[in-house]
Amino acid sequence: MAILEVKNIVKNFGKTTVLKGIDMKVEKGEVVSIIGSSGSGKTTLLRCISFLEKADGGEIVLNGETIFDANAAKQLTSAETRKRQLKFGFVFQNFNLFPQYTAFENVVLAPKLIAKERPDFKENKDKIYAEIEETAKQLLCRAGLQDKFDNYPCELSGGQQQRVAICRALALNPEIMLFDEPTSALDPEITNEVLKVIKSLADEHMTMIIVTHEMAFAMNVSDRVIFMDDGVIAEEGLPEEVLKNPKSKRLKEFLSNVRM
Amino acid sequence: MPLRPFLRGLPYMTWFLNTFLPITNDLLVGFRATVKLFSLTLLFSLPLGLLISFGSMSKIKPISWLVRTIVWIIRGTPLMLQLIVIYYGPGLLFNMPLMERFLAALVAFVINYACYFSEIYRGGIESISKGQYEAGQVLGLTKTQTFFKVVLLQVIKRIIPPMSNEIITLVKDTSLARIIAVYEIIWSAERFIKLKGLIWPLFYTGAFYLVFCGVLTLLFGYIEKKMSYFRS
Numbered sequence: 001m002a003i004l005e006v007k008n009i010v011k012n013f014g015k016t017t018v019l020k021g022i023d024m025k026v027e028k029g030e031v032v033s034i035i036g037s038s039g040s041g042k043t044t045l046l047r048c049i050s051f052l053e054k055a056d057g058g059e060i061v062l063n064g065e066t067i068f069d070a071n072a073a074k075q076l077t078s079a080e081t082r083k084r085q086l087k088f089g090f091v092f093q094n095f096n097l098f099p100q101y102t103a104f105e106n107v108v109l110a111p112k113l114i115a116k117e118r119p120d121f122k123e124n125k126d127k128i129y130a131e132i133e134e135t136a137k138q139l140l141c142r143a144g145l146q147d148k149f150d151n152y153p154c155e156l157s158g159g160q161q162q163r164v165a166i167c168r169a170l171a172l173n174p175e176i177m178l179f180d181e182p183t184s185a186l187d188p189e190i191t192n193e194v195l196k197v198i199k200s201l202a203d204e205h206m207t208m209i210i211v212t213h214e215m216a217f218a219m220n221v222s223d224r225v226i227f228m229d230d231g232v233i234a235e236e237g238l239p240e241e242v243l244k245n246p247k248s249k250r251l252k253e254f255l256s257n258v259r260m
Numbered sequence: 261m262p263l264r265p266f267l268r269g270l271p272y273m274t275w276f277l278n279t280f281l282p283i284t285n286d287l288l289v290g291f292r293a294t295v296k297l298f299s300l301t302l303l304f305s306l307p308l309g310l311l312i313s314f315g316s317m318s319k320i321k322p323i324s325w326l327v328r329t330i331v332w333i334i335r336g337t338p339l340m341l342q343l344i345v346i347y348y349g350p351g352l353l354f355n356m357p358l359m360e361r362f363l364a365a366l367v368a369f370v371i372n373y374a375c376y377f378s379e380i381y382r383g384g385i386e387s388i389s390k391g392q393y394e395a396g397q398v399l400g401l402t403k404t405q406t407f408f409k410v411v412l413l414q415v416i417k418r419i420i421p422p423m424s425n426e427i428i429t430l431v432k433d434t435s436l437a438r439i440i441a442v443y444e445i446i447w448s449a450e451r452f453i454k455l456k457g458l459i460w461p462l463f464y465t466g467a468f469y470l471v472f473c474g475v476l477t478l479l480f481g482y483i484e485k486k487m488s489y490f491r492s
Binding site for chain 1: 389391392394395397398399400401402403405409410413414417489490491492
């Protein structure tokens with residue numbers, strides 16, 4: 001059974017329809033890359049899935065449970081939305097680290113605040129915090145940031161900041177990681193260090209949806225590639241098929257315009 | 261001590277002891293009222309300004325419209341006029357007894373400065389990128405947590421320069437309280453014109469303001485430096 005099912009998602013911004021009925025399924029452990037020119041709706045789709053935007057139509061099903069239904073009689077309360085958002089880890093194009101916290105503090109902030117809601121928080125506070133800190137250390141070390149714990153975001157390079165942002169999202173133990181053009185704001189030279197971290201997650205079978213312009217990376221890391229054009233899924237399939245053997249004219253055009 | 265220079269210095273000495281020190285002492289009494297008005301205004305207008313800024317950013321249109329109108333009126337009329345209206349207005353309109361002078365001045369200052377502060381807060385809050393709120397949201401922070409744990413410190417850092425400007429203006433604006441006869445430093449100096457025909461005590465008050473503002477400038481410089489460890 002698919003871990004995530006997106007059914008007929010529609011999203012309008014004013015009079016423009018950005019998503020014109022998107023259907024997609026993601027299996028557990030699958031890595032799906034979404035490609036397409038800007039304005040095709042890739043980012044909006046990702047934002048609808050993670051509740052950063054509210055879709056105007058359609059349903060989102062996670063683990064068989066409908067977590068979003070645009071036609072539902074009752075709107076989700078902010079607490080319900082919050083709970084659902086935590087199933088997803090979201091990595092932004094421009095990192096959005098909290099500038100007043102160190103790399104380490106950025107990673108532990110949310111888990112510590114959320115831990116306060118646990119019923120056993122009062123008795124086990126020290127133990128819970130120690131666990132959170134231990135996890136954060138492991139995550140940062142794995143991302144190659146072992147000597148950057150105490151650095152503030154402004155002291156880190158773009159690639160380092162993005163790696164911290166990935167650790168921050170992972171620290172909440174999400175079921176699905178969503179990446180919104182994670183390397184678009186980076187110098188070509190340092191995109192690799194970020195892609196390597198994402199690749200290592202793929203190797204551990206983390207379920208991921210990655211909006212990207214890095215065709216070589218999409219080819220290398222994903223199990224499936226989706227090409228979006230003008231608010232619809234125009235083509236999808238195995239990376240070799242989609243990227244090496246495009247069927248539609250639009251995708252051929254698109255691929256000839258981006259370097260592989 | 262040689263006698264001659266001592267005698268030559270004597271008039272200055274007596275002037276210092278008999279005129280300068282007592283006048284300084286008198287001015288300090290007025291200055292105390294100035295400092296009191298300044299501190300109490302800050303104490304109340306800083307939080308009130310935050311409330312007003314929330315009001316003007318409210319999604320409920322009538323509230324934001326009403327609050328913005330009030331801010332427009334307060335910022336669009338002279339503080340001196342507001343002092344007079346608040347002191348005499350209630351009596352003239354509703355036959356209420358006159359407020360104590362200092363209290364009336366304080367109310368006028370608090371309202372006036374809260375409105376100015378609210379605009380600085382609003383500018384600061386609205387300058388924080390949407391991404392910070394969204395990052396808070398996807399990390400499962402509540403709106404309140406996002407505001408206090410993520411946004412607030414960044415807002416404070418950004419508003420310190422305009423705030424310090426406004427606060428230093430407040431130091432000198434307190435002299436306007438004189439218009440409803442609040443005994444502050446300018447007035448305490450002015451008395452010497454009539455009393456002894458001395459104008460210099462009035463000029464001398466400038467030194468008090470300068471020192472006060474100097475201390476504040478140093479303080480704000482220190483805070484700015486303290487917060488320079490991050491950039492947003």
